Amino acid sequence: xxxxxxxxxxxxxxxxxxxxxxxxxxxxxxxxxxxxxxxxxxxxxxxxxxxxxxxxxxxxxxxxxxxxxxxxxxxxxxxxxxxxxxxxxxxxxxxxxxxxxxxxxxxxxxxxxxxxxxxxxxxxxxxxxxxxxxxxxxxxxxxxxxxxxxxxxxxxxxxxxxxxxxxxxxxxxxxxxxxxxxxxxxxxxxxxxxxxxxxxxxxxxxxxxxxxxxxxxxxxxxxxxxxxxxxxxxxxxxxxxxxxxxxxxxxxxxxxxxxxxxxxxxxxxxxxxxxxxxxxxxxxxxxxxxxxxxxxxxxxxxxxxxxxxxxxxxxxxxxxxxxxxxxxxxxxxxxxxxxxxxxxxxxxxxxxxxxxxxxxxxxxxxxxxxxxxxxxxxxxxxxxxxxxxxxxxxxxxxxxxxxxxxxxxxxxxxxxxxxxxxxxxxxx
Amino acid sequence: xxxxxxxxxxxxxxxxxxxxxxxxxxxxxxxxxxxxxxxxxxxxxxxxxxxxxxxxxxxxxxxxxxxxxxxxxxxxxxxxxxxxxxxxxxxxxxxxxxxxxxxxxxxxxxxxxxxxxxxxxxxxxxxxxxxxxxxxxxxxxxxxxxxxxxxxxxxxxxxxxxxxxxxxxxxxxxxxxxxxxxxxxxxxxxxxxxxxxxxxxxxxxxxxxxxxxxxxxxxxxxxxxxxxxxxxxxxxxxxxxxxxxxxxxxxxxxxxxxxxxxxxxxxxxxxxxxxxxxxxxxxxxxxxxxxxxxxxxxxxxxxxxxxxxxxxxxxxxxxxxxxxxxxxxxxxxxxxxxxxxxxxxxxxxxxxxxxxxxxxxxxxxxxxxxxxxxxxxxxxxxxxxxxxxxxxxxxxxxxxxxxxxxxxxxxxxxxxxxxxxxxxxxxx
Numbered sequence: 069x070x071x072x073x074x075x076x077x078x079x080x081x082x083x084x085x086x087x088x089x090x091x092x093x094x095x096x097x098x099x100x101x102x103x104x105x106x107x108x109x110x111x112x113x114x115x116x117x118x119x120x121x122x123x124x125x126x127x128x129x130x131x132x133x134x135x136x137x138x139x140x141x142x143x144x145x146x147x148x149x150x151x152x153x154x155x156x157x158x159x160x161x162x163x164x165x166x167x168x169x170x171x172x173x174x175x176x177x178x179x180x181x182x183x184x185x186x187x188x189x190x191x192x193x194x195x196x197x198x199x200x201x202x203x204x205x206x207x208x209x210x211x212x213x214x215x216x217x218x219x220x221x222x223x224x225x226x227x228x229x230x231x232x233x234x235x236x237x238x239x240x241x242x243x244x245x246x247x248x249x250x251x252x253x254x255x256x257x258x259x260x261x262x263x264x265x266x267x268x269x270x271x272x273x274x275x276x277x278x279x280x281x282x283x284x285x286x287x288x289x290x291x292x293x294x295x296x297x298x299x300x301x302x303x304x305x306x307x308x309x310x311x312x313x314x315x316x317x318x319x320x321x322x323x324x325x326x327x328x329x330x331x332x333x334x335x336x337x338x339x340x341x342x343x344x345x346x347x348x349x350x351x352x353x354x355x356x357x358x359x360x361x362x363x364x365x366x367x368x369x370x371x372x373x374x375x376x377x378x379x380x381x382x383x384x385x386x387x388x389x390x391x392x393x394x395x396x397x398x399x400x401x402x403x404x405x406x407x408x409x410x411x412x413x414x415x416x417x418x419x420x421x422x423x424x425x426x427x428x429x430x431x432x433x434x435x436x437x438x439x440x441x442x443x444x445x446x447x448x449x450x451x452x453x454x455x456x457x458x459x460x461x462x463x464x465x466x467x468x469x470x471x472x473x474x475x476x477x478x479x480x481x482x483x484x485x486x487x488x489x490x491x492x493x494x495x496x
Numbered sequence: 497x498x499x500x501x502x503x504x505x506x507x508x509x510x511x512x513x514x515x516x517x518x519x520x521x522x523x524x525x526x527x528x529x530x531x532x533x534x535x536x537x538x539x540x541x542x543x544x545x546x547x548x549x550x551x552x553x554x555x556x557x558x559x560x561x562x563x564x565x566x567x568x569x570x571x572x573x574x575x576x577x578x579x580x581x582x583x584x585x586x587x588x589x590x591x592x593x594x595x596x597x598x599x600x601x602x603x604x605x606x607x608x609x610x611x612x613x614x615x616x617x618x619x620x621x622x623x624x625x626x627x628x629x630x631x632x633x634x635x636x637x638x639x640x641x642x643x644x645x646x647x648x649x650x651x652x653x654x655x656x657x658x659x660x661x662x663x664x665x666x667x668x669x670x671x672x673x674x675x676x677x678x679x680x681x682x683x684x685x686x687x688x689x690x691x692x693x694x695x696x697x698x699x700x701x702x703x704x705x706x707x708x709x710x711x712x713x714x715x716x717x718x719x720x721x722x723x724x725x726x727x728x729x730x731x732x733x734x735x736x737x738x739x740x741x742x743x744x745x746x747x748x749x750x751x752x753x754x755x756x757x758x759x760x761x762x763x764x765x766x767x768x769x770x771x772x773x774x775x776x777x778x779x780x781x782x783x784x785x786x787x788x789x790x791x792x793x794x795x796x797x798x799x800x801x802x803x804x805x806x807x808x809x810x811x812x813x814x815x816x817x818x819x820x821x822x823x824x825x826x827x828x829x830x831x832x833x834x835x836x837x838x839x840x841x842x843x844x845x846x847x848x849x850x851x852x853x854x855x856x857x858x859x860x861x862x863x864x865x866x867x868x869x870x871x872x873x874x875x876x877x878x879x880x881x882x883x884x885x886x887x888x889x890x891x892x893x894x895x896x897x898x899x900x901x902x903x904x905x906x907x908x909x910x911x912x913x914x915x916x917x918x919x920x921x922x923x924x
Contacts, residue, residue: 491876
């Protein structure tokens with residue numbers, strides 16, 4: 069018997085990091101909740117105690133971003149203040165309060181032959197996360213992975229490299245002091261694109277790769293990775309106002325869905341209105357959108373109501389139906405029926421979240437049956453599709469794929485399962 | 497508003513088939529169990545009524561296989577007799593008896609703000625299956641996919657093309673007569689490798705691709721597909737006999753695991769024996785393996801017991817530890833401890849099924865905690881890892897990956913979920 073490395077072994081720097089992560093994951097997997105929670109509390113304490121160090125490293129990234137002419141909104145996302153570091157530590161403490169998914173018995177029975185069968189949750193193993201310039205993701209992802217017994221390889225934006233290096237050092241020191249393997253949390257070595265390529269090729273060493281960020285990054289990972297991928301966060305959400313709807317509610321849900329925070333994936337990008345309610349609803353809706361500073365990209369039927377309202381209605385093209393604006397813009401169309409709305413959504417939606425506003429029970433039922441998205445909201449804003457809102461605690465992202473996880477991903481989505489079969493010498 | 501095809505649209509023959517399948521899947525998704533069960537019963541009846549037609553088509557495949565010098569064991573797998581067609585129809589009726597996974601509420605709660613949240617099972621959509629020359633898989637896969645509300649694209653072996661064409665025609669006719677869309681069940685057009693390539697590139701049209709068959713096929717699909725894949729059936733199962741074990745039970749579990757049906761993925765390929773029990777167990781085990789016709793590929797410690805037994809012990813190399821023999825061969829090694837057995841398994845196992853034979857509760861607990869495979873068996877044969885044995889009814893395969901499904905896959909594994917959020921005009 070030998071214990072030589074398996075044939076999948078890669079000798080790249082990322083491969084070496086992944087192998088250390090795998091070994092750490094094997095140590096984490098059988099740990100009870102108390103050991104993991106103690107380490108997370110140590111991480112939260114260390115983040116607070118070493119705030120100065122983290123903020124100083126972050127200042128380097130911020131200065132470099134300013135030199136490079138980065139937009140103020142991105143610089144803002146990148147910036148860490150002592151207050152923001154405290155908020156990150158508080159997020160880690162919130163994860164401590166969440167139940168441990170590992171060991172949960174998902175199903176179990178005694179088989180007719182007397183064998184006892186249990187399906188239990190186990191960690192995935194090594195989780196890779198590729199993300200943009202948000203240093204808070206570094207600590208959030210590390211905390212969620214540790215709690216679920218996984219090792220994590222973090223590949224943040226090169227523009228946040230100094231911040232992430234400092235954060236990961238603080239986290240690793242605290243994890244090690246708590247008696248857990250520091251290699252459970254690693255920053256992927258190298259700032260180059262090559263390190264993302266190596267992560268995508270680390271099949272057999274990395275169990276899942278989760279890209280978080282822009283559509284381009286996600287598409288690249290989905291198309292090129294041989295490591296299994298969970299696709300996240302592509303949003304093109306719809307609000308459909310049915311023939312029978314409370315007009316006040318419809319306006320309120322529409323404006324909240326579009327304008328409460330337009331830059332996120334669960335904000336609405338298209339309004340669909342049933343022809344029978346268009347004359348009553350659209351003038352009010354267009355005024356409310358104009359007041360909220362939203363530009364409407366409408367079809368001809370919508371445009372017809374534009375002249376009498378405060379709104380500017382731009383003529384919509386097919387591109388509008390498929391665009392995730394992430395801005396104060398919305399596409400708008402009139403449809404002949406609920407089924408017409410469903411057909412439009414099937415054709416153009418990214419499958420994230422679609423809302424219907426209706427007073428009709430039959431319409432609500434048909435819409436929820438026919439629309440196949442991560443979340444279908446009835447008389448509620450699209451903005452509720454969120455791990456925190458769903459009560460899952462922090463989220464590692466919102467999956468817009470159908471395999472493994474769909475919708476906001478919490479701790480259970482960071483696990484797999486195994487079957488345990490117990491007998492008395494049973495044979496077939 | 498337009499309903500032009502989405503940008504992912506492919507114009508290849510497989511792309512066109514997938515588009516028809518997607519449309520059929522949209523019709524299947526909201527169907528109640530009764531409608532799907534009625535169609536399945538019609539399929540079972542039609543398979544029996546048109547047995548002659550199916551057997552005749554199969555005879556063409558069998559004749560061609562014989563001409564090509566195909567081995568008798570493969571010809572046997574390919575051959576359909578009237579009795580085997582009746583067995584296939586009976587399998588379809590068994591699927592009727594299984595509960596419908598679609599609509600099952602996986603979790604649900606009322607959120608603090610009063611929103612009602614439900615996570616319900618929904619079909620995956622379009623399932624692609626690539627498989628070898630087993631015509632029974634054609635009907636099994638079609639039945640499981642229909643029951644779970646999915647459309648299926650079947651890409652069987654070209655050596656079974658006539659049989660599959662006849663089977664799929666019978667199934668489609670019955671589905672259509674039952675009022676369901678015939679395009680829910682399609683044979684992938686073309687017998688060439690190009691059609692597999694096209695399936696692998698049909699991202700956005702095909703929701704999941706399941707390769708069933710040899711290691712080469714599975715590796716190709718896993719590495720090249722941009723459609724999400726569920727890896728199945730790679731077996732390199734271990735039986736570990738602990739320091740404290742009932743020797744009769746250990747021999748019985750070992751022989752059943754290895755020799756009851758050596759050609760399948762849940763048969764054992766490696767025996768690991770604790771050093772403290774080797775002198776008592778190995779002579780008996782080697783004799784029993786010899787009687788079962790099994791050749792032992794042993795390390796030096798095992799070979800030392802070979803001279804006094806009926807067995808032939810061949811010297812093992814590293815290749816033996818990683819080989820899935822699927823034959824009357826077994827690798828065998830002596831380990832110093834339970835942890836040594838776990839280390840060997842971590843290094844070499846494919847993560848399918850590992851069994852421990854022990855009288856020690858502590859050893860059973862440690863082994864089940866540390867071994868990370870789809871199934872860990874305590875005092876039971878590895879041969880129980882099977883959808884039928886687990887009570888799941890028919891299985892679409894045994895997943896050896898960690899994402900989405902792990903172990904035997906039944907109907908629930910052919911579903912995704914969506915969240916339904918119901919409010920009274922809730923906004924954030």
